[in-house]
Amino acid sequence: MLGAMQDWSMRITHVIDHAAREAGGREIVSRWADGSETRTNWAGIRRDALKMAQALLALGVEKGERVASLAMNHSRHLVSWYGVAGMGGVLHTVNPRLFDDQLEYIVNHAEDKVLCYDAAFQPIVDRMKDRWTTVEHYICYDSGEYSQSFEDWIGEQDGDFEWVMGSETDPCMICYTSGTTGNPKGVQYEHRSTLLHAMAGLQPSSFNFNPGNVMLPVVPMFHAASWGLPYAGAMAGIKFVFSAVNDPAVLHELMLREGVTDSAGVPTVWLAHFQYCDQEGIDLPPLKTATIGGSACPRFMIERLMRNGTRVQHAWGMTETSPIGTVGGPSSDWDRLSFDEKVDKTAMQGRPIFGAELRTVDLDDMQTLLPRDGKTPGALQIRGPWVIKRYFKAQVDAITEDGWFDTGDVGIIHPDGTLQLTDRTKDVIKSGGEWISSVELENAAVGHPAIAEAAAVGIYHPKWDERPVLFVVKKEGEDISAEDVNAFLADKVAKWWLPDAVEFIDEIPHTATGKISKKDLRDRYADYKLGNGAPAVLPMTWHG
Numbered sequence: 001m002l003g004a005m006q007d008w009s010m011r012i013t014h015v016i017d018h019a020a021r022e023a024g025g026r027e028i029v030s031r032w033a034d035g036s037e038t039r040t041n042w043a044g045i046r047r048d049a050l051k052m053a054q055a056l057l058a059l060g061v062e063k064g065e066r067v068a069s070l071a072m073n074h075s076r077h078l079v080s081w082y083g084v085a086g087m088g089g090v091l092h093t094v095n096p097r098l099f100d101d102q103l104e105y106i107v108n109h110a111e112d113k114v115l116c117y118d119a120a121f122q123p124i125v126d127r128m129k130d131r132w133t134t135v136e137h138y139i140c141y142d143s144g145e146y147s148q149s150f151e152d153w154i155g156e157q158d159g160d161f162e163w164v165m166g167s168e169t170d171p172c173m174i175c176y177t178s179g180t181t182g183n184p185k186g187v188q189y190e191h192r193s194t195l196l197h198a199m200a201g202l203q204p205s206s207f208n209f210n211p212g213n214v215m216l217p218v219v220p221m222f223h224a225a226s227w228g229l230p231y232a233g234a235m236a237g238i239k240f241v242f243s244a245v246n247d248p249a250v251l252h253e254l255m256l257r258e259g260v261t262d263s264a265g266v267p268t269v270w271l272a273h274f275q276y277c278d279q280e281g282i283d284l285p286p287l288k289t290a291t292i293g294g295s296a297c298p299r300f301m302i303e304r305l306m307r308n309g310t311r312v313q314h315a316w317g318m319t320e321t322s323p324i325g326t327v328g329g330p331s332s333d334w335d336r337l338s339f340d341e342k343v344d345k346t347a348m349q350g351r352p353i354f355g356a357e358l359r360t361v362d363l364d365d366m367q368t369l370l371p372r373d374g375k376t377p378g379a380l381q382i383r384g385p386w387v388i389k390r391y392f393k394a395q396v397d398a399i400t401e402d403g404w405f406d407t408g409d410v411g412i413i414h415p416d417g418t419l420q421l422t423d424r425t426k427d428v429i430k431s432g433g434e435w436i437s438s439v440e441l442e443n444a445a446v447g448h449p450a451i452a453e454a455a456a457v458g459i460y461h462p463k464w465d466e467r468p469v470l471f472v473v474k475k476e477g478e479d480i481s482a483e484d485v486n487a488f489l490a491d492k493v494a495k496w497w498l499p500d501a502v503e504f505i506d507e508i509p510h511t512a513t514g515k516i517s518k519k520d521l522r523d524r525y526a527d528y529k530l531g532n533g534a535p536a537v538l539p540m541t542w543h544g
């Protein structure tokens with residue numbers, strides 16, 4: 001027997017319709033690369049999205065085809081999120097920091113037909129145009145100098161248009177993961193998965209949006225669907241402040257002037273902001289909430305933001321999970337915790353939001369289910385309506401036989417459901433049969449005031465199989481020794497975790513999404529050997 005409720009297909013056009021109807025006047029501010037600013041609102045975004053949908057159909061783009069964006073955060077990019085989906089197309093948000101070979105691969109693999117880009121990326125377009133074989137039209141978001149300008153292009157349409165509807169499970173967006181090995185892989189989001197993910201993002205234990213929030217998302221719109229913020233924000237009718245540049249001075253000024261209450265970004269964004277405020281001798285911006293994820297948020301960062309009165313929501317997820325899996329909202333025991341305990345708890349990756357299920361399995365057999373005991377690390381697996389089943393154009397599913405996606409992360413699940421991420425499966429260091437978390441070592445090390453960045457990798461050791469070596473970039477003008485580093489770490493990690501060598505280097509390699517590239521680091525130091533297989537800094541008698 002059928003239920004008695006109305007048909008309402010979960011298409012994301014409902015999201016922009018709702019925002020325009022219920023919060024139409026709520027502002028969307030854009031600070032452009034040339035320093036200029038524009039203001040529109042949710043009604044304006046919808047109006048332009050309708051025109052863009054018409055303009056795409058006029059160019060001959062068909063339902064299901066991909067339209068690419070190569071752009072930073074701004075209102076015209078936001079228009080594209082809704083305009084492309086609104087004509088049944090699939091928006092491919094291209095990461096401009098990818099290498100040329102990857103850029104060539106993903107645009108051709110996605111068969112992008114139209115590419116909308118920022119003038120700042122004109123050099124990329126010039127370089128890649130001959131290599132992108134499927135792109136027929138180029139539109140420039142902020143200038144008409146080289147290609148037709150976005151405003152002129154959509155300005156040719158009257159906006160009298162009905163959204164193209166279809167199945168809830170039609171695709172609406174594709175993001176490629178810049179894996180460290182092989183070609184990037186496409187993750188295609190559905191209307192339904194996107195809508196459910198955004199609704200889950202509204203939970204108080206997640207982004208906790210209400211109409212009064214003013215969000216400046218530093219997480220780029222080209223990375224992992226910008227954590228779903230452009231959808232969740234529309235559902236709640238919040239004000240957005242976008243910046244096409246990530247200069248901390250610009251962000252800081254915008255945050256103060258526009259009354260920003262919330263921000264979201266990777267930890268390095270806050271590192272840069274701390275440095276800026278220290279240099280200028282000014283306070284951090286008075287944010288209510290900072291959502292931090294993408295890589296582990298170090299303890300000292302959480303502490304400083306919390307002392308500033310900012311609630312830190314440490315989130316974990318990945319492109320394959322749309323991306324939100326867990327968020328660190330206040331736990332049930334929050335009010336009873338001391339400040340230090342709150343910081344400790346926040347340094348973990350939070351709890352699954354409704355819809356995301358997590359489990360850990362044995363790292364060796366990848367099968368045996370592990371207890372949620374707060375101490376056993378295992379391979380982290382996830383399932384849910386916004387978790388990948390199969391990569392774009394892949395022949396086989398990307399999930400286990402019983403339907404779980406293996407994240408490639410290593411984590412501990414605590415009895416209250418809190419996830420503590422300890423590593424990537426490929427990066428975890430196995431010493432004498434025991435696991436050492438490279439991430440924990442790194443996080444502890446960057447708490448040292450003279451250390452700018454640190455990366456721990458396992459290096460072959462004849463007796464223990466692997467031992468950790470810590471690569472360290474010093475802050476400018478600072479000087480420390482390997483002994484100083486180990487002395488600093490001594491009360492922060494288990495004794496047998498202490499690195500066998502500390503190497504000072506000028507720069508740690510990063511991936512296109514700003515994460516430490518352990519693969520590049522290992523390649524660069526492929527011939528590295530611990531002296532005589534013996535520890536470079538500390539004796540290892542304590543190990544066994």
Ligand code: AMP
Pocket residue numbers: 177178224292293294295296297314315316317318319320323349407408409421423424513
């Ligand atoms: P991406 O698909 O590029 O967003 O990368 C996802 C990966 O980033 C995850 O599989 C984790 O390894 C890492 N990651 C994301 N959030 C966190 C976090 N809060 N702490 C530690 N690692 C994280």
